Amino acid sequence: MSLYRNIVWFIKGMQEYTRGRYETASKSFVTKDLDVSVVGRSFMITGANSGIGKEAAMAIAKKGGTVHLVCRNKERAEAAREEIIRESGNTMIYVHLLDLSETRKVWEFAEAFKREHPTLNVLINNAGCMVNQRELTSDGLEKNFATNTLGVYVLTKCLIPLLEKSRDPRVITVSSGGMLVQQLNSADLQTERTAFDGTMVYAQNKRQQVVMTEVWAKAHPKIHFSVMHPGWADTAAVATAMPQFYQMMRDRLRTAEQGADTVVWLAVSSAAKATASGLFFQDRRVVPTHLPLAWTSSSQEEIQVFRGQLETLAMATRPTGYPANA
Template sequence: MSLYRNVVWFVKGMREYTRGGYESASKNFVANDTDVSVEGLAFMITGGNSGIGKAAAMALAKKGGTVHLVCRNKEKADVAKEEMIRESGNSEIYVHLLDLSETRKVWEFAEAFKKEFSSLNVLINNAGCMVNQRELNTDGLEKNFATNTLGVYVLTKCLIPLLERSRDPRVVTVSSGGMLVQKLDSTDLQTERTVFDGTMVYAQNKRQQVVMMEFLAKAYPRIHFSVMHPGWVDTPAVATAMPEFHQRMRTRLRTVEQGADTVVWLATTHANTSTSGGFYQDRRVVSTHLPLAYTRSSQEEVQEFMSKLETLAMSVRPSSADG
């Protein structure tokens, strides 16, 4: 079955996820959907100094939004900030330093942010990683899971009170079509009992993001949650984590602006973006499962996963956290 999923997914990817796939899909876009001013609205973007995150942040800055860049590297973040101010003429760009793989620090950052800022309209969970060897963070958690799943969960849950107090609150999570080859597995969240394959661990994390956001959408109806697949994009992260794929596909990869298009659309559009919790690709809701792939999860499996996530999150929650 995994071979079937991989073959079907790759064929689908060559047709839809490439630059040509974007160009074909964009013919059906409503041109003025993102022609809006977001002045007065605040956006937080993790991994906002590079790749898709930077392209989305630049677009939001040009539309007049207040942009909070959450990044690991201060030097790169400062350079990105200055570039955004220069190109957009918008000085409301803020840099926050955070390594999303360090879960305890995610708690601390989110609590401090809520105390300093009175509103947050849109959270964009963009930062991610694909570590190809099993590594642990300072809390003893596997790094891919800590960054892509648990860090996203803690940051989102912690900021929900602030989002709920703000106008038109939204959470946009940058996932991956790679999640289509994985069924949710809540029995081995940190790849302790199976052979470690960084690509498949990443795909499992991305499936976890989809399940997580579907769950949170039901739990917090005041907020619009969405997950999106940017397609196959030419980013520094892809070049580093998947050098062979990047080399083989480089002429077909999307630009970062094309990859960020649906992020910006979900963060700003006044168009009907369907039911909260949807999975989007090129400005439309798409299925979270391949045909005959048997990747659907039962309610019991989803509940088990979310319960384990909450338990892990609380296990590293600092005593100073009060949110």
């Protein structure tokens, strides 16, 4: 069944995730959906110094939003900020340095942000990594899981109280169609018992993001949660993590701006807010989270185990003195 899912996903991806598919889908986009001003609204975007994150930040800045760029590299982040200000004319662009793989620092950052900022309207969880050799963080966590899953979990968990106090709050998480080949594996979150394949670990993390989004949507009805697949986009991250795939597909990859389109639509449009919370999107429409005939669904018991493990790991990395219900 695993081989079947991989083959089906690849064939589907060849057709659905390319630039050509985006160009076809975009013919039915409603232009006025993005003809909006977001002056007075604040947006936090992780991994915002390049690729999809940067394009989303640029689009939102041009609409007047206050944008918080959360990045690992100070030099690249400042360069992105300067470019966004220059092209948008919007000076309300701020840089924050954070490595999402360092879970204790995610706690510290989120708590400091809540103390310093009275509102946050939209959180865009875009940052991610695909490390192809098993590597541990300073907290002793597998790096892909720490970045793509636990870091996203802690950042979102900590910022939910601030989001709930803000007007029209939304959380968008950038996932991947790769998750379609994965069933949630709550028995081995950090790939300690199975052979390590960076691509499949990444896909498992992206399945975990979909499950987290569904759980958050039920638990926090004041916030509109969504998760999306940007398609296969021509970004430095893809070129670095998957060089052979990049060389094979580069002529058919979407631009980073095309990859960011649905992120921006989910973040600012009234049409997106009118959809149910907790859904999975591609090219501005809801798409299934499971392939036909694929056994990738999880029981409520498995999801509960997953939630419990995330909470245990999050609490284990929480700095001393921080409120448990942060």
